[in-house]
Amino acid sequence: MKISAQKFLTSGPADVVALEKSIDDGEIVAGDVLCVIGKTEGNGGSNDFTRELASYALEDLFSKKLKISKAEVRNRIIFSLSGGCEGVVTPHILVFSRSGEISKQKFPKKRLVIGSGFTRGFRPSEIGRQAQITETAFVIKQILDEMQIESVDDVHLIQMKGAVPDFSPEDAKFARKNGQSLRCDMSYSRAASALGAAIALDEVRPIELDDETVCQDWSIYSSVASASAKLGLKRTEILVFGNSNYWQGDLEINHGVLKDMLDTESVSDTLAGLGIVADNPEDPILNRIVGVFAKSEADLRGSIRGRRHTMLNDDDISDTRYSRCVLGAVIASVVNDTSIYISTRAEHHGPCGGGTLAIIARQSMQ
Amino acid sequence: MKISAQKFLTSGPADVVALEKSIDDGEIVAGDVLCVIGKTEGNGGSNDFTRELASYALEDLFSKKLKISKAEVRNRIIFSLSGGCEGVVTPHILVFSRSGEISKQKFPKKRLVIGSGFTRGFRPSEIGRQAQITETAFVIKQILDEMQIESVDDVHLIQMKGAVPDFSPEDAKFARKNGQSLRCDMSYSRAASALGAAIALDEVRPIELDDETVCQDWSIYSSVASASAKLGLKRTEILVFGNSNYWQGDLEINHGVLKDMLDTESVSDTLAGLGIVADNPEDPILNRIVGVFAKSEADLRGSIRGRRHTMLNDDDISDTRYSRCVLGAVIASVVNDTSIYISTRAEHHGPCGGGTLAIIARQSMQ
């Protein structure tokens, strides 16, 4: 089997014209599509309707092409759309497809494989606590088992949409009285998702963390997580990206850890791991880059490299918008590509003020 | 004579505590101070009062130290404060002083020299047209004559605050009737200031431009201008930064042209011209950087390196804020310093979508 990927720059959140043409031209087989990951040009916040508009257009398209209902489309394809194309970031979607036969035979080169799964539904009291972490880790391990991956070192990106189940004021009051105030918000859900990934990949041992670690001890983190969270979502959606000798195609993934938002060195190192030297922005070798996924946020301590930043004290513009703008610009300046997937709020994603980075590149076909 | 420079990171627009201490400690002689260039943490727009607050505090301080009135302070010291510390940019002020005796003798190394001057007052009808360009060029040449600079190649930064004189609705109507609609706005004033610099430094020959060039033909530009504009200002304030064998001290300036906002190569090249290799962000050699001045803006054509950006179509956040955020992050990632002077709106400052860049660094004292 092999994973294919195609990127489409969009003219707006609802633009699926080029994708539709690719399907019509036979370049993409609609039935093979696994997931669509993209950036839309909203504010990335609670009133960002560009994700909904993009989903609407994508579901419509696949419903038409696959001749199934929109609900069936949603069950079949994972849409992971993130709002916020601040600064130089170009709105785009990246479409991943799976095709071919399962192989029992190992190929010489490791190639990209994608696994997916869902946690069980969570109760509000579980979010941001051990229960969510443990279940998330458990499901990731299950997915890994199915992916024909040899080692956790071959996992480079775990993209998650974390559960934030609805709860009533009574639930909140009951929890408060029991001394376990609810943590059922997006911040804690992202944090626990990331820590679940860290446990699953043996980055952190279960004994090293407890409920108090979550959103408190930033020295404990995952190097490959990329978690968002969604209000009202009952279970966490998980996509795991790794490399495997049992998979073919021409895609390979690598990852790095960003020490801070200006860490171009880690970007270069991650490229180097894929055999790409980023010293010349006009080098066609950079065209081999298929997808860049980065997660970071404004350093919570209010400074970067020892100097004050003002992102956290600006009531006019959210620090998440600044962070995406900074991160997108810095990475684009190295990879010579502005159509990159950057995302903010990075609780336990790399060190405080830093984050996680994954890059998918084309290699020789095998 | 020599130019000295000291940078102070500020905790807010009115923070002059460290500067005052430096004066009290004798590190800076208040009477030697030529100009203060700084970034304050406002929005950089028409309702940015952080510049006014910073000016208030600085004038207050120098009035107290020099025992002269605030009006006299304003006549003596040029304050060039720019709002907008988006993203990682650290609010700061850079204080330039001049001391020593005029030298008739040439020293082996060229060192930083700063000249200053003012144009005559402009009429509203002159702004954005040949009259402003010619007068600006004329005054820059006069300043150069006084600076003991050998060649226009030794000029690396011309910092200007452009005139935008007040006018009445009748003035506007009169001009419109005469077929020469007023251009008396900040955009045209910055444009004409930059073109004046280009003429003064022989980057452009007078015959190559006319009134129609201004804000139309972006292929005509200056490589060293950094112009802002101020409503109500009658004459343009000009600061010229260059290197001269007749000046001592340990400061040298160099400049480059940014091809676009992601052009890290030009930043590296400009550093290289000062003998600084920027391949290692932890190299203490980067500490030699004293001041970085960059000017650019969101590419007016709506794309960067062939891909769409959304900075010009966002009604929530001004493209100037995005641009400063991008530019500050990209340059900081190379120079390992977030206290840099970035400024936007860059009409005829470098190519369309690009801009101008100047860096001052410490060298051996002579």
Place this chain on the structure above:
Amino acid sequence: MKISAQKFLTSGPADVVALEKSIDDGEIVAGDVLCVIGKTEGNGGSNDFTRELASYALEDLFSKKLKISKAEVRNRIIFSLSGGCEGVVTPHILVFSRSGEISKQKFPKKRLVIGSGFTRGFRPSEIGRQAQITETAFVIKQILDEMQIESVDDVHLIQMKGAVPDFSPEDAKFARKNGQSLRCDMSYSRAASALGAAIALDEVRPIELDDETVCQDWSIYSSVASASAKLGLKRTEILVFGNSNYWQGDLEINHGVLKDMLDTESVSDTLAGLGIVADNPEDPILNRIVGVFAKSEADLRGSIRGRRHTMLNDDDISDTRYSRCVLGAVIASVVNDTSIYISTRAEHHGPCGGGTLAIIARQSMQ
């Protein structure tokens, strides 16, 4: 024949649940629907995708219910969606249907009638000039002829989406050279639409205006226009709302002119004309109000009732957002209803700083 109207408060731009239920329950006949006018919760600017999302959902719904393509839906039903629910304004849609037989007989009471039409396609050079004004007026008069309206005094609202055809840089240059710089923008299009309405209703005589009036002489205006404009739209879409003795139903419309954005007196007077006394916010009589349509903007002179406002000098928040917030709050405080249609940019809509207002209320059925 009669016009019916139903209002649905929405939980988001794509919420058509209640409307669909009304259709399924037979309360609304999908085939009778004439137009849908609504407010969505975006920023009302160029990157407001909530209108597109709402249109997507509405077209989808009517396509399903009428079993026709989305393109056919768009040809059949006018969707007039306006972004920006600042402050207390509640997102909502108002669905107008037409049913029954054409009557040759006059009924005792005048009741609401809606007419619609389109101008011919405009050339870019016509926008904002006499050509657009004249054609707009001509089409409005044609629509009036079909509406069985006795007098222009019976017209109370002309809702228009103005053409702003695409043009090339060459078109612009050609026009500039001919001394007739293009006015092909949203501002001029709205202005000419409003002036067209003023001509059609004999508020202004053709001789009283020329090209120079447009966006210059604010004393010339319409009292019933409500024009928006859309980039890329080739022809202007027009909806005319009036009262007629030949129409039945229980709806009546009235209008007033807002002297400024705080003009509660005109709101009360307009209600009074419909027999509604607005002295008690808990009076159930206010429930008779079906739709409120207001258009205004921040006074361009920078003051209101002689005192300075800061709406035009705030680079963080657009004056259109402030204006809708002010207008929505002031009107809601009188009509005790926050689900009102407020819209900004009001060139030649009422006096400078004021605007137009129309209210539809339920009366006795006839």
Place this chain on the structure above:
Amino acid sequence: MKISAQKFLTSGPADVVALEKSIDDGEIVAGDVLCVIGKTEGNGGSNDFTRELASYALEDLFSKKLKISKAEVRNRIIFSLSGGCEGVVTPHILVFSRSGEISKQKFPKKRLVIGSGFTRGFRPSEIGRQAQITETAFVIKQILDEMQIESVDDVHLIQMKGAVPDFSPEDAKFARKNGQSLRCDMSYSRAASALGAAIALDEVRPIELDDETVCQDWSIYSSVASASAKLGLKRTEILVFGNSNYWQGDLEINHGVLKDMLDTESVSDTLAGLGIVADNPEDPILNRIVGVFAKSEADLRGSIRGRRHTMLNDDDISDTRYSRCVLGAVIASVVNDTSIYISTRAEHHGPCGGGTLAIIARQSMQ
């Protein structure tokens, strides 16, 4: 003794030109000035430097006029500056002076009296809890004793700047471990200030509230509080406004409770209590209004009068800016004056979604 008040519309935060002229002309005696209350045109948030700029200019002025240091000015005059002039609100300052002899004799009419005082310094653990509430109530009662006020019914406005002392991460951790997580933030400080006022004026009996009431039970509130809070402030500053038969002058104050942000009825009732009928915006009687002080905020339940508002879900614009815009517009539409003091965040200030309102008007001189 008597209180005088003069209002100055400002052209910017640092504008003290008209105030200085009034002092120079002898209309205001600098030594009599008690407090200056004003609105500046910033965002009202953590990066609003317009308050600091206004303070700078006012302290400068009074330092010059009183020939005392700025620190002495700050000890002598209370400056209560609030950022945020959204919508139609006009930036202005209101200067209150006290003059004359203390009277033991009662005058026929009650006239405005202002008292002031400070709480003791608070520990971080006391903020938002009974300790802050009790001390605030205690100090208010002390102030009342000095004001020659007969009854708590004569108190109409208690303007407070609440303490939010600095604390260390260790303080926070210690408190968390002891099961009493710190509440040392602006929200809790405002809440406890308001509840202190409620206790002092017998609106609430001490037994009716405990630590759990604060920011939880919104049915417990003050009708006259107007509290802000300031990070780093150790003690709460308190100004009490009431009417007394022992005071002369021509000013009287009255207050009302806003049921919600559209509650024009309460505005009219409060005016009526001062003998002002607000039915005609052009009635010169409205000129008698000297100061309007209102405090409210976007209803936390997400709806107003049963209909959804979107103020709490907009990541582009803070709900405090929307709230001030709404409140300012609604009140201005009744009092025909846009230079009003509106302030947001209204924890325990009137009912949830409502707020407090006080109006000072000129009456006959006695």
